[in-house]
Amino acid sequence: MIDLLKEDLKHSEKYKGCDIDVWRDERRKCYLCELYAPVGDKMLLQERHPFSDIPTAIEQTKMQIDKYYSLHYNA
Numbered sequence: 001m002i003d004l005l006k007e008d009l010k011h012s013e014k015y016k017g018c019d020i021d022v023w024r025d026e027r028r029k030c031y032l033c034e035l036y037a038p039v040g041d042k043m044l045l046q047e048r049h050p051f052s053d054i055p056t057a058i059e060q061t062k063m064q065i066d067k068y069y070s071l072h073y074n075a
Contacts, residue, residue, distance in 0.1 A: 011054050018069055019043055020061050022054050033057035037069050 010031065011022040019036040030050040036043040047064065051057035 011058065013058070015062055016065050016069070018065050020058060020065075022051075022057050025050070031057050033061050035061050035064060035069075037065075 008023045008025070009021060010024050011020075013020050017038055019034075021034045021036070023032045023034070025032050028050065030052060031054055033047075033049055033051055034045055035047040037046045038044075046069070047061075049057075049060070051060070
């Protein structure tokens, strides 16, 4: 289980109807990037990946959204 606290949230943004949250995981010494996509009337966690820095996490996650999730949601 991953214990993340509110103060661990380092970046949050919306992109093409999805939510991207980047958390600092001190125990693993990395950033965890979470991708939430709309499923019905809820936002559900679709992916969580470790990254060494925030810009790379955002860039890679946006590529995932463009490739897999923007087909279902046109913003």
